[in-house]
Amino acid sequence: MSLPATARPDDRDALRTAVREVYASSGMGVVFAGPVRTARGGAVIRIGELVGARTTHLRGLEVRAGAGLGGRVLAEARPAGVEDYSGSPDITHEYDGPVLAEGLCTVAAVPVLVAGRPRAVLYAASRERGSVGDRVRDALARSARRMAAELAIRDEVDRRVALLAAAAPGPRADGDPARWEEVRAVHADLRLAAQDIADEPLRHRLLEACTRLAALGTAAPTPDRPHLSARELDVLAQVALGCSNREVAGRLSLRPETVKSYLGAAMTKLDAHTRLEAVVTARRWGLLP
Template identity: 45%
Template sequence: MNSARTDPEPSGRLRPSDDDALRAQLRLLQISTGLPILFGGAVHGQDMILSGFVGTRSNILRNLVISSECGVGGRAIAEQRPVSIADYFVSDRITHDYDPQVAGEGIESLLAAPVVVRGRTRATMYGGLRVNMPIGDTVAEQVMAGARALAREIEIRDEVDRRIELLENARDAVAGSAGVSASVSEGITESYLALREIAAHTADPALEAQLRAVGEKLRTLTAGRTPTAARVQLSERERDVLGYVALGCRNAEIAERLSLSLETVKSYMRNLMGKLDVHSRHEAVVEARRQGLIP
């Protein structure tokens, strides 16, 4: 088998617990699949630690360490594909390192679905039956859909952590110099726009609030000074459009990035240039930054 591909530990700056996200997904799967037992855990290094449980009768699985390539879950980690075993205890498709724990929960059939993020296995979710029969394709697809949903959530959290690291690096650069270099300024603007887009699409209100708070901090990092009091007010979309203008994007590219029509972008540009009382895209960016409206 291939070696398991796992991710380094997340930084955890603003990151909620990934184990909590996994438990929430298991609870959703209990409703959608009707499986009597669901459990899972996050991958750390070459091993997975079981930390989420729905429908268990004992603590025998709690904090169990699953090694890569061992058992159903280890094989799912290593191969990065779902593994389903209908007759667990006589199967020759897996190792039987964890038979006592599986037997302790009365599990006869087991499905493991890996949570793969950018080519790395970050967690695995299991669904089990206490009878010797295959887990149906419909139920298996629901478990795999749950694994994909958890992967998307972890990917969003990874991106937030990456952007926060860029923010901290930018803050250090501002503190160590009289101004901000073009590359640092561009990085701040890119991070600002990325965080705003993530905030617009996340279903987690707490995470959305955190992202928007970080976005406001990013706006204060321009020119290494506190921005002047803004004379005008730009809408959120006008700020987004102007942020991409600051990155050198043309209207067509802005429209594609923001899922807007070209005419809508042009309308935003006319409105914001009128508000700022400027006559060119460059002047609009300079004036907006002077007022602290964009990074």
């Protein structure tokens, strides 16, 4: 049996999007960011995404926890800012060379926290001296929250796929029923996670993985196999776990009558007269695991 590989793309795309959002909404002339990684001496930020820079001094700069403004933000896991970088007594000054070479004066930074752990740091900076206002703070906070939510979803997808690999059963007729039920639960949860993913390529790859899961232990698809929409499959996957229409509605953020409509459409396509018959038929066709 072949299991789907993780659908996770490179997280730098989420960081790049966050930098562009902050640049567009903060009014600051330079915005940059870097992911957090573990090095021999502890956690470090490696600056890799920049907008508005005039030099290359910041690109590739590694900022260790506790050092400079970003290192302080990393160590404390909370936002911070300075109005005069070169003269600020609130930070260490190991990185004055590249920062001042870029001409930066006012700098604010915020951590991207996932499950309480910094995964990246976003900076917004100006070449003029001034206060870090609400507009800058709000722009940084919004983008950090959005990126954190995206990374959390990606983490959950990876976790679920790993669970699937650990609990992979044999063919449906001979596999351990309890382990096969875990595969079904993972399949339903992956479809649930997919609806919250804004990244279109990631969502598509995740749904493709769900399709492969559903087909495990069945023959190759035939031309006359019924075609269910993504939403009909979402609903049927939750129904297969024993959820009522109201429970399905809560999980999928739909109204109960909408769930009933999707379920009715699926039953019609499957030529089924009951919920159970619809689930059994969908499994027979390889539409559900």
